[in-house]
Amino acid sequence: xxxxxxxxxxxxxxxxxxxxxxxxxxxxxxxxxxxxxxxxxxxxxxxxxxxxxxxxxxxxxxxxxxxxxxxxxxxxxxxxxxxxxxxxxxxxxxxxxxxxxxxxxxxxxxxxxxxxxxxxxxxxxxxxxxxxxxxxxxxxxxxxxxxxxxxxxxxxxxxxxxxxxxxxxxxxxxxxxxxxxxxxxxxxxxxxxxxxxxxxxxxxxxxxxxxxxxxxxxxxxxxxxxxxxxxxxxxxxxxxxxxxxxxxxxxxx
Amino acid sequence: xxxxxxxxxxxxxxxxxxxxxxxxxxxxxxxxxxxxxxxxxxxxxxxxxxxxxxxxxxxxxxxxxxxxxxxxxxxxxxxxxxxxxxxxxxxxxxxxxxxxxxxxxxxxxxxxxxxxxxxxxxxxxxxxxxxxxxxxxxxxxxxxxxxxxxxxxxxxxxxxxxxxxxxxxxxxxxxxxxxxxxxxxxxxxxxxxxxxxxxxxxxxxxxxxxxxxxxxxxxxxxxxxxxxxxxxxxxxxxxxxxxxxxxxxxxxxxxxxxxxx
Numbered sequence: 001x002x003x004x005x006x007x008x009x010x011x012x013x014x015x016x017x018x019x020x021x022x023x024x025x026x027x028x029x030x031x032x033x034x035x036x037x038x039x040x041x042x043x044x045x046x047x048x049x050x051x052x053x054x055x056x057x058x059x060x061x062x063x064x065x066x067x068x069x070x071x072x073x074x075x076x077x078x079x080x081x082x083x084x085x086x087x088x089x090x091x092x093x094x095x096x097x098x099x100x101x102x103x104x105x106x107x108x109x110x111x112x113x114x115x116x117x118x119x120x121x122x123x124x125x126x127x128x129x130x131x132x133x134x135x136x137x138x139x140x141x142x143x144x145x146x147x148x149x150x151x152x153x154x155x156x157x158x159x160x161x162x163x164x165x166x167x168x169x170x171x172x173x174x175x176x177x178x179x180x181x182x183x184x185x186x187x188x189x190x191x192x193x194x195x196x197x198x199x200x201x202x203x204x205x206x207x208x209x210x211x212x213x214x215x216x217x218x219x220x221x222x223x224x225x226x227x228x229x230x231x232x233x234x235x236x237x238x239x240x241x242x243x244x245x246x247x248x249x250x251x252x253x
Numbered sequence: 254x255x256x257x258x259x260x261x262x263x264x265x266x267x268x269x270x271x272x273x274x275x276x277x278x279x280x281x282x283x284x285x286x287x288x289x290x291x292x293x294x295x296x297x298x299x300x301x302x303x304x305x306x307x308x309x310x311x312x313x314x315x316x317x318x319x320x321x322x323x324x325x326x327x328x329x330x331x332x333x334x335x336x337x338x339x340x341x342x343x344x345x346x347x348x349x350x351x352x353x354x355x356x357x358x359x360x361x362x363x364x365x366x367x368x369x370x371x372x373x374x375x376x377x378x379x380x381x382x383x384x385x386x387x388x389x390x391x392x393x394x395x396x397x398x399x400x401x402x403x404x405x406x407x408x409x410x411x412x413x414x415x416x417x418x419x420x421x422x423x424x425x426x427x428x429x430x431x432x433x434x435x436x437x438x439x440x441x442x443x444x445x446x447x448x449x450x451x452x453x454x455x456x457x458x459x460x461x462x463x464x465x466x467x468x469x470x471x472x473x474x475x476x477x478x479x480x481x482x483x484x485x486x487x488x489x490x491x492x493x494x495x496x497x498x499x500x501x502x503x504x505x506x507x508x509x510x511x512x513x514x
Contacts, residue, residue: 044355047362055450062454067320077323080340129321131449133353134338135313135469136323211450246354252450253361
């Protein structure tokens with residue numbers, strides 16, 4: 001490195017200092033505007049943060065593609081899943097009449113909803129694609145109540161930043177930011193293709209996030225928690241899957 | 254010794270040290286620092302994308318055309334390899350471990366670095382004249398005569414001419430242009446077309462390709478072409494003189510005399 005002149009050294013030193021300072025400022029701004037995902041630390045943190053921040057800026061209000069009825073897949077694939085637990089089987093035996101969805105956390109009126117109560121909200125439907133991170137996909141008509149209606153009913157406090165959602169399977173839960181929680185296509189889904197939502201596809205109640213991959217669309221929902229931080233949920237990864245197989249928290253790609 | 258790193262020397266010109274009159278060898282730069290740095294960053298990213306891409310691929314080694322496809326629908330074709338998912342019928346009696354977690358993280362991180370590096374490279378070659386001088390075919394290069402001579406020389410595995418040690422022949426130019434301005438943009442486009450969030454903002458990304466599964470299938474074939482390019486590229490480097498070409502791309506130093514080493 002004998003030919004590294006003093007000028008080069010000074011210039012590169014200044015450039016490096018400026019970049020570090022610039023990155024610091026960028027990180028602060030990103031944090032403030034909710035552009036930093038909970039799995040931003042570690043080896044793959046930079047790439048994950050770039051993806052989440054870019055897509056958040058680009059897609060805050062965009063709608064997932066909806067398809068004509070003719071595009072609905074003839075056989076909506078029920079992916080394989082762990083065996084259903086006893087609590088589920090008991091509720092299934094009773095025709096899910098006692099299925100409850102409890103909502104708590106940063107809300108004014110914590111509540112617990114039966115399926116009948118959820119169905120009393122204006123029902124909406126969307127014909128959207130389920131895309132698995134493995135590569136396969138299908139299109140179905142999803143019928144349910146927009147999550148935003150339920151959140152309005154319980155009165156979400158202004159400082160809320162995330163919604164954590166839990167399956168009846170204690171090892172299966174995940175979380176989304178408020179942009180996705182309040183998005184008009186984010187549904188609490190109880191019907192599919194004009195019928196009840198089949199158990200294989202997540203019935204009686206599944207969250208639908210058509211702008212994220214299948215694994216964020218947790219099946220058999222029983223509980224929602226509204227929060228301003230994801231610390232304290234799991235081991236800091238903000239979902240069950242990173243603990244099991246290190247899947248990215250944000251699954252918009 | 255005089256430092257003349259940035260001087261580009263056309264073939265047949267030898268630099269002489271004005272004091273001694275002795276040819277000053279190894280003082281010229283074959284590749285600029287920016288080209289060398291972006292080359293190796295891209296090479297590392299390509300390797301990461303290839304490994305993680307294969308890992309993701311084995312979770313569903315079936316391909317479809319149109320919007321949707323899954324194990325209940327007929328594939329366009331499927332690869333005769335085992336899978337990391339039990340649901341996929343492969344004909345193998347075993348299931349590979351699921352590695353999609355880190356593979357997907359690595360794939361997108363490497364993609365970001367590759368895209369940003371590619372942007373830097375593309376902007377710089379426009380301004381430094383590298384594109385015009387070394388990549389766009391020269392006048393008359395595209396004549397049938399020049400093309401056929403170059404192809405014939407390749408087929409005979411002829412040693413590169415001295416001029417080619419300093420720049421690229423027309424076949425190399427066309428190949429690099431195809432990789433930089435066709436294959437790379439296409440692989441980025443088809444990658445984005447598989448993102449449900451990205452296409453919610455820019456639906457034409459996927460509709461122009463005929464659907465999300467079509468995008469996935471094209472992504473696979475473009476990756477195959479890129480892999481083919483990489484293999485041919487490495488073979489050509491070996492045939493042209495592995496040590497001198499590697500030295501040129503690592504240190505930037507190379508001279509006509511290197512061809513003898």
